[in-house]
Amino acid sequence: MELLELEANDIRVVGIHGRDGIGKTTLANIIYDQICLRFDACSFLAEIEQTTEQPGVVRYLQTMLIFDILKKEYEVASAFKRVRYLKEIFRNMKVLIVLDDVESESLLKEFVGAKLDWFGPGSRIIVTSKEGRVFQDFAARGLAHIYDVIPMDVNLAFNILWQHATEEINVNLAFNILWQHATELRSYVKIAIEIVKAAKGLPLLLKVFGYFLNGKGLKDWVEFKNLTQQFHEDPQKILRIFYDALDQQQKLMYLDIACFPPDVDYGIASCMLHHYVYPHDKMKVLHERCLITVKKRKIVMHSMLRFLARKIIREGFHDPGTGVGWYLPAIAQDTNEGKKETNHLNTEEAGYDIPPNTTFLSLGDANIGGHFADALLNVRWLHWQGCPRDAINIHLEKNENLVILDLSWSKVTESWEGWKRIKMERLKVLNLTGCVDLLDTPSFSCCPNLELLILERCSRFVHLDPSINDLKLLVTLNLKFCSELSMLPVEMAGMNALKELLIDGTSIRELPESIGKLVRLQILSATNCFSLARIPGSVCGLEALSELAMDDGKFLELPESLGNLRELRRLSLRSCRGLGKLPEFNSIWEDFFGYSLEELDISGTGILRLPDSTKKLRRLRVLKMDSCFLREFPDYIGDLISLEEITFSGAGVWRESSPPVFRDYIFSKN
Template sequence: MELLELEANDIRVVGIHGRDGIGKTTLAKIIYDKICLRFDACSFLAEIEQTTQQPGGVRYLQTKLIFDILKKEYEVASAFKGVRYLKEIFRKIKVLIVLDDVERESLLKDFVGAKLDWFGPGSRIIVTSKEGRVFQDFVARGLAHIYNVILMDVNVAFNILWQHAIGIGKSDKLRPYVKIEKSDELRPYVKIVIKIVKAAKGLPLFLKVFGSFLHGKGLEDWVKFKNLIQQFQEDPQKILRIFYDALDQQQKQMYLDIACFPPDVDYGIASCMWHHYVDPRGAIGVLRDRCLITMEKEKIGMHSMLRCLARKIIREGFHDPGTGVGLYLPAIAEDTNEGKKGTDHLNTEEAGFDIPPNTTFLSLGDANIGGHFADALMNVRWLHWQGCPRDAINIHLEKNENLVILDLSWSKVTESWEGWKRIKMERLTVLNLTGCVDLLVTPSFSCCPNLELLILERCSRLVHLDPSINDLTLLVTLNLKSCSELSMLPVEMAGMNALKELLIDGTAIRELPESIGKLVRLQILSATNCFSLARIPGSVCGLEALSELAMDDGKILELPESLGNLHQLSRLSLRDCRGLRKLPESIRKLGYSLKELDISGTGISRLLNSTISLYNLRVLKMDSCFLREFPDYIEDLISLEEIHASWCRSLQGVIPPSVSRLHCLKELRLRGTRISSITQEIWYMHRLETLDLLHCDLLQELPTLCPPGLSNLYVNPDLKQKMLELSENSSWWHLLQ
């Protein structure tokens, strides 16, 4: 925090430097969460080194960066154009950017420029890297500061390992080991843990994996593990191999699979690889509980050290089929001479590549496949061919009965691509065509009748969906996000009666067809940034399974009066629908279901009395509205956990005492309003964790007592200084320093 010096108005990089597994990314996430509200816009780009090894990786990350900061899609045609665009739009914006796992100086300059002149004053860029040379040029010019992550304190390391080994939940108070050691029952375990902590050398990754492995095991197993760890403590790969060997065959196969997958792959896609397994979700749970993978919002991730171990095991399997993974090689195509990934512009037949016959996951990058590989591809279940050439005519997958996932994203395929005829897709479950900008019309889907997930995201020139899409009776998800030229959906959609997710965000669609009301299983309808969408048909209100409806940035002037018939609706987002002036009275019928309501940026100036019935509402967002006051009945919304009313410039006066009766409230955000006083009863809000009063210029003082659970307070610097000068005994003192 000292190196960031947030009060300074310069632009600077702060590098977090340290060895693998020491906690650089974790530290970056904690700092990011702590300070993100102080910036105009923020972006966290994870696993940059791994992502940029994929075709179009830099372009993808630059596009994500633009979206995070501008909240709208912009397709970066090339890295050079991305740089130019970033420089033009970001100069006036105070941004916080985290670039995680940058191992090349050139990559750092791809995202922040050589002179740090792309961003507005006060911007901060946090970069994690195990390579110190990444920062050298910036440090030499006084543009960067380095934080070297040191090994963890032995007491803290003990507590982390103990927490994972004994299984204490995050909400439980962790006893320091000096107290634990006094217990006769636990003393033998404590002595072992002390030795294991020493062998872990203060690396959080090891501490978590070690502790998770020991969880539920007896003293004898603890002793055996300690002896093994001490034997291999100078070789991290051998230590990690212990945890791999302890998995059953199915868990091993899934672990090796995940190591080959792209970073942060969606579980919904990955799980299609494992449909033939008995309990894939259970196996994923084991890998997660043992800290061999991470799972956040259904995205599967893996630490680089664990990924390296897996790929080493796979390489051993290529050259020694007699090893434990010889029967199953979820592998990347290897060069038999050099052992390098086949991801360059090449023809595999000419380059002497070998694809083992048991390969089930194959990543080819821009490579072309020679004809003599037909038999070797018989077991491929996931073909990851990002950057597939337009003239890829040598492919022979007509006999493959196993292909379930075909990923051709960011490639040059068109509706007339020869590959559609050369790939057997009868069992295909996932078709990913993300970023296929040459695709004007979708191919016929008659060749893949069992499709469950169709991704056409960012096909920016797509104008027409083939009518055969309505024959996909098993389709669960249709993703058309950022197909910016697509102006209409098929008139008839009833055939897709298994559809649960319809994502049309960022399209040019003007209206939804009436037949959408026949999608009886539809749960999520997301149409954010559809700037031409002006009306929601009444048939939508017949979707009894609908749980999420998002229409942000639409031209909608009113909602159907029958909206209250959506008895399963839990999230309704209407952010920046500026022409919307009121909610329908029938919203009261959603009292049992609605948990999140976002009317930020709409023309709504007051909440109707009908919203008093929303007693299950957890999150209420009203940012940048014309709201003049909180409704008198606010206390009746007893389940509220978050109130967002920032930049409501008409909101003024005193926050009423009734707010203090919201005993579940955790966040109260009033940034940029004209409130002048906070009720003294705020002290009774024992669960309140975040209070945002920044830019509340009329607020001259805080209540006498601080809510006991408050951990995040945002106020103007002058008010902070005034409160600090009043008394060191103030209950706000610890938050104001």
């Protein structure tokens, strides 16, 4: 924080430098969350080094950066135009940008320029890297400050290892046992100290070590200590121990996930892993052993663990008679590294090699040559970010296995020839994020088993093909930030499996009546829909609805029966300035289950008083009333026994002259 010096008006880079596993990205995340509200706009680009392995991806990362800052798409067809846009658009904005895992100075300059003059006064760029030379040029000119992340203190490292190694032990029971077996306890502590030394202060290793030792006896601790001392100079060999401890199916899943794009969406990855027996159980094991983490609906794998997995794959995987067939997830590799770069790489001309039996194929903006038809038969996930508009040589007509098609940030349109050349009968995921040339969708008759449709950030998109109503297995429809989209299909009842409808940042004016027939809908998110003027009464028939967010809506009232939704846990109406009152919470299920609402946000609305039935919301944890016009503070607040957070900054003047009184136990929860 001292190096950032947020009060200063200059523009600066702060580099977070340290070895793999030391906690650079974790630190950047924490700082980002703490300071992001102090900037005009923010962007966090994760695992850049991993992402830019594909040809042409820098352009799309720049496009994502522009979108994060402006919340709308800009066409940036050439390198010159991209730089010009960055300079002209950002130079008057105070922005916060995090560039995670940048390992070359030239790549850093692709995002911030050579002179650091693309951004407005007070802007801060946080960069994580294990290569100190990335910052040398900027630091020499006084434009960068470097924070070296040092290994953690031995005592803290010991506490982390011990905490994870004894997590499941009841504290009181543990003390009784250890009191009686003090000698044995000293043995465990002595061994733990040696293991901590082998971890060299790396948080990742300490957590993985701890979970590995949890529940094991003294003999296992001794054996593990010996292994760590044997391999202490090579963390990869230590991590290999945890891989070897997995069963065959867990190993396969770990290797699969390592080849997926960084921070992959949990729902997308699940579609790729559905062939495993009890896949969620196996994913849980990987999570418990710290080989993956799941946060904000993303599956995250540390770069050290990803590197280990790809090394194992390169060395060759041998299946010793388990009967489990191995298939290779792979990224298309350029076999002519010295060849002059072209704008639209053809795999035949550029010398690309697609290994046989490939199931995951990542192409960047390369084109697929005709003679690869047989090599593509087993592809289950085609990750083709930046697919060129003229990619007509694609040969996937015979592929019976394609489950995920990711064409995000590409130039495809509704009339793209590829729609006719790709067999999509088994397709479960279609990702068209950031396809700015897409005005309409193709017919969905070719993909009847679609479960996840993502059209996020398609800024020119205006129309959904009516055949979408035939997608009876569709679970998620993501239309976020399709800023030109002004209406949903009139008939939606056919999508009876839909659980998530995300229309944030669209120009939709009203929700169709048929939305009430989506009986399984759990999340309806319509924030930043500034034109949304009507909420139909049929919404009150969504009995499974658990989250309803309509921030910044233009509507003046809500359906009276909205308070009857017995599964509703979160209701957010932030900045709905025309809204004058809330409906009563009068669920007929109150006597059986109580009200389920846990979070209510009416900040920035015109609501003058909370309904009397608010006092019945015994599960309410969060109540936000910032900048609203409540005429009196509810005197029953202390009766809301689950309440943990109340905010009412900038609210109107209370009728009473004295401040509101809170019960002591409310204070005890902060």
